[in-house]
Amino acid sequence: MNEPNAPATFQLPEQMSTIAGDVDWLYYFIYWLSVVLFVAIVGAMVYWAIKYRERPGHKAEPTGHNVPLEIAWTIAPLFILAFLFHKGFQGYMDFDVAPAGAMEIRVNAKQWGWEFIYPNGGTDNELHAPVHRPVKLVMVSADVIHSFFIPAMRIKRDIVPGMFTTAWFEATHVGQDDIMCAEYCGGRSKDPNGNELPFAQMTGHWSMHSMVHVETEADFTKYLLGIGDKCAVFTAHGQSCPGNILVEAGQSLYTKKGCVACHTTTGTKLVGPSWKGIWGKQETTDHGLVKVDESYVRESILDPQAKIVAGFPPTMPPFRGQITDTEIDEITSYIKSLKE
Amino acid sequence: MFRRCRNMVVTERTKMANVSEPLQVPGHEESHPDFLQHHFDTPAQQFGAAKLGMWVFIATEILMFGGLFCAYAIWRGQDPKVFDEAHHFLNKILGASNTIVLLFSSLTAALAVRSSQVGKRNLTSFYLVVTIACACIFLVIKYFEYSHKFHLGLLPGHCFGHPGLSAAIQNGEEVGTCLRMDVNSASVMPEWVRAVDEEGHVTLLSPRANMFFGLYFVMTGLHGLHVVIGMSILLWVLYKNVKGSFSPAYFTPVDLGALYWHLVDLVWIYLFPLLYLVGKPE
Amino acid sequence: MAVVDIPVAGGAVGHAADEHGDPHANYLKAKSGIGSWMYTLDHKRIGLMYLTMVSIAFLVGGIFALLVRLELFTRGKTIVDAETYNRFFTLHGAVMVFLFIIPSVPAALGNFFLPIMIGAKDVAFPRINMLSFYIYLVGVAIILTSIVMGSVDTGWTFYTPYSVQTANSVISMTFGVFVLGFSSILTGLNFLVTVHTMRAPGVRFARMPLFVWGMYATALIQVLATPVLAITLLLLIAERFFGIGIFDPKLGGDPVLFQHFFWFYSHPAVYIMIVPGMAIVSELIATFSRRAIFGQFAIAMSSIGLAVLGFLVWGHHLFTAGMSEFATMVFSALTFLVAIPSGVKVFNWTATMYKGSILWASPMLYAMAFIFLFTIGGLTGLFLGTLSVDVHLTDTYFVVAHFHYVMMGGTVIAFLGGLLYWWPKMTGKMHDERKAKIGFWFVFVGFNAVFIPQFIMGSRGMPRRYYDYLPQFQPFHQASTIGSWILATGLFITAYTLLEALWKGKKAPRNPWNSAGYEWMTDTPPPLANFHAAPVYTRGPYDYHLATPEELATGPDGREIGYKDGHVSALPEHGRH
Secondary structure, three states, X not given: OOOOOOOOOOOOOOOOEOOHHHHHXXXXXXXXXXXXXXXXXXXXXXHHHHHOEOOOOOOOOOOOOOHHHHHHHHHHHHHHHHHHHXXXXXXXXXXXXXXXXXXXXXXXXXXXXXXXXXXXXOXXXXXXXXXXXXXXXXXXXXXXXXXXXXXXXXEEEEEOOOOOEEEEEEEOOOEEEEEXXXXXXXXXXEOOOOOEOOHHHOEEHHHOOEEXXXXXXXXXXXXXXHHOOOOHHHHOOOOOOOHHHHHHHHHHHHHHOOHHHOOOOOOOOOOOOOOOOOOOOEEEEEOEEEEOOHHHHHHHHHOHHHOOEOOOOOOOOOOOOOOOHHHHHHHHHHHHHOOO | OHHHHHXXXXXXHOOOXXXXXXXXXXXXXXXXXXXXXXXXXXXXXXXXXXXXXXXXHHHHHHHHHHHHHHHHHHHHHHOHHHHHHHHOOOOHHHHHHHHHHHHHHHHHHHHHHHHHHOOOXXXXXXXXXXXXXXXXXXXXXXXXXXXXXXXXXXXXXXXOOOHHHEEEEEOOEEEEEOOOOOHHHOOOOOOOEEEEOOOOOEEEEOHHHHHHHHHHHHHHHHHHHHHHHXXXXXXXXXXHHHHOOOEOOEOHHHHHHHHHHHHHHHHHHHHHHHHHHOOOOO | OOOOOOOOOOOOOOOOOEOOEOOOOEOOOOOOOHHHHHOOOOHHHHHHHHHHHHHHHHHHHHHHHHHHHHHOOOOOOOOOOHHHHHHHHHHHHHHHHHHHHHHHHHHHHHHHHHHHHOOOOOOOOHHHHHHHHHHHHHHHHHHHHHHHOOOOOOOOOOOOOXXXXXXXXXXXXXXHHHHHHHHHHHHHHHHHHHHHHOOOOOOOHHHOOHHHHHHHHHHHHHHHHHHHHHHHHHHHHHHHHHOOOOOOHHHOOOHHHHHHHHHHHHHHHHHHHHHHHHHHHHHHHHHHHOOOOOOHHHHHHHHHHHHHHHHHOHHHHOOOOOOOHHHHHHHHHHHHHHHHHHHHHHHHHHHHHOOOOEOOOHHHHHHHHHHHHHHHHHHHHHHHHOHHHHHXXXXXXXXXXXXXXXXXXXXXXXXXXXXXXXXXXXXOEEOOHHHHHHHHHHHXXXXXXXXXXXXXXXXXXXXXXXXXXXXHHHHHHHHHHHHHHHHHHHHHHXXXXXXXXXXXXXXXXXXXXXXXXXXXXXXXXXXOOOOOOEOOOOOOOXXXXXXXXXXXXXXXXXXXXXXXXXXXXOOOOOOOO
């Protein structure tokens, strides 16, 4: 059962991970065992309740003893239960121990949502994973206990503040499934004044819903590029980052980081200078003349109050601690590309 | 096997008519003394039941404290170094004094039972008074220990490093408390504490030591509450003794009260070494 | 032949009437006035007062359940907002567990029947019995205050850190539960001492009625487990009020430690809930099969076995909580072990019916329903004890359905059966059997309708304690809610039947069910001192072949002089041999 791929049954969701097959086999084993035992016990009870029902001429027979029978039905179940324990524990070890070399994705759980952080530093609120590759989730909580649950993968693990907990899966086919929180963590449905919020604004344990998207390697790579440091895919393989990748990344950061709020790329002046044609210019600042080069762009991002271009207010917030060096490179490339 | 025995017994007794014994007839002091409750048949049965009941109750108390000893074991195993440093702030002399006081009070409690058993009412009262006095001494010594820690800021949880339960000092005034229930204290965290320990060494305790003092205060505090409860029970027994309720035939409350007191003592016998004594040699 | 006092004209010599009342008078009439109830020391009256209170608690908890299910009828908001819903399911759990089910059988039926069944005049400590009831009332008052003052939304399990951080009345609620714990401990203490010191001559442990064995095993658990709950709740209160930090990772504490402490009590607690129910079922099956319980010794020992093993398996509530692999392995193995005593009981009860003479009276319907429903509950426990399968099923509706099958399909069903069985003995009135049976079928069908959809929802991935849910679960939720209305109807019919009997019921004969049980040998209702003459027992409580027709209230030609379908008849209308 290396590639469990069965579709959803009446009782169980579809199988989407390598461990799902064994879990389901054991589930149905217990199910049919239970059916047999239930039919035997309740069947005997109802049959005898009817056959020996109280009526004129029928007497109850005094109860005898049958010690061998009693010993038998005390010992025999032990064997079945030992088997269940053994298979269950085996399956649990498969669930618990991630294969070496699994790709680590960090999971931040908080009231009330998920954040996934990928190896390239990119973040998203939904989980994407490549098919046929083990993924190890390293999970932390910002506040209370949550629990990470993907039914189709048959995995679930509590996320406890103050410690890292892990879970892993290897998806067996492309598709998607729900991610849900499985440990009650509260909720909010009233505003600070105590008035009830509309349903759409109520949030809590039940609304910590996300999706896991299992995709092909190619799609997954594209996804990583889309959310994160586009250069990481290249530098991780020892290659240099192609220029157009940097420019595209920078353009995306222009919006994502909020530069667009104060700087245009069309020449129009807003709160801050427009980036169009700014590269290489000599600007007059409150600390003298300065050339717009890599150093100046870097300083303006990390420590904007150092030099303010004349005619503009000193209101740009510093991005120190909130931006990586690579992202600074990407924005620099983008600015460079905005010729007059 | 059961069935055969039963058959034999039944065959014998079916020969007799319904066998009944009359219920206790009132009016005979020997067979129905004042202290014998109406649902018991004999004083011996009543005493046996009372004693068993008290032992069962003591078992429940042991389980309750057991949870705390469990917590102690877990944290000590996890942070032995912090425990060792923190325990030097407990005064061994005071702790040992308390141990001797309680052991002595257990002796006087047992002597009170013996005196009651032989009918010496005044001697019983004397021993009970001494036991209660010892309990008071214990509580006074505890008060000194607690207030010393209060002033040094050796307090549990968020209050560690906050002498006097203060959250912050602004303009020379205390602002809010470090108690969790105080809204202003929401972000108060334990601090480092630099102080002179009981052996005279200047020690720097990390904020993690808050756990030691949390356990210290909860364990000794719960024990102290039981000392107060035990005292109250013994005061009531003293009152009943002075009124003349007890005799060699009936001294159950003295016996049970002393038994409870022995439990209170026993818990301290465990607390003292675990909190005050156990640690790396000097 | 047992002895005891078939009421004989003239009676035997006994106590004269004293300030407790005439010991030979019917206990309900021995003294009157509200003071005679509030200050009573009579275990029977205390049992009835407990019964009244737990019934009210069941009603309150049941209303919360109906509200929860009503909210879940449709997606989105149906009747209340999310914070209110969170409080509803928390209170449903807390009220049902702490105010209803833990006290229910021991404090109501146990208090009433344990002394009678061992031939004693009362429990060992009647004043402590009364104290236990007063403590219960105080606990209820604190919890009601807590509900009114803002209530709790943590789930009945109060997991940290959420229970430390949430802005609700956690302290008052947990303190109320703390107080209730003392009530439980004192009841257990009383029963243990009573069984050890007050058995009448002839009541050897091997002959003790199985109901008493069940109460004894339950008392062991009450006494040993509840103190751990006490310290757990105290630590939670200290954490919340003083910020002690034992469960707070930022101060060096561990939130999972709370779970270990909590479940160390709460798992044995579920055996406090089920063992008394099983004890009732033993009595019902014996009486209504007219046969001694098969494997009587094994049933007695299995109650003790559950009490002991129940302390060793708390970790199975923490399989996904972050325990070590070694711990999960040990707890899974022990969990399977604890299944064996329950299985032994079910097999023995069923075997008792073989070649018996089965009367399909309403108490027996409940006993058979117990076997049906508890078997399902127990078998679904196998899924949850199996580690790899539990990972998928834990914290889903599968667990919710499992524990409702054992707690409600088990204990509540047995409790209702016991009430119908012993109603004549306690009240002296016969209820209407036809209404009782109609009520039973509504309860049985309704119960399954509520919870079978929940098994399926759970295994399909529906988590617990959700205010809203994904669209694919809607049909299951709707079926479950409709089931809850059917179940509620059945419960109301049953309650009505019992209450109606008090006013309109026919006078009950001494032994309407022709049982050989010890409690049926004395008056119905019992006299204040339980017996007219001190009993001596020369046969076991299930020895139908040794009991006389007089004791069994079957006429001289073997025909019943009891009752059929609510009609008391001195004429032989139908025979029970």
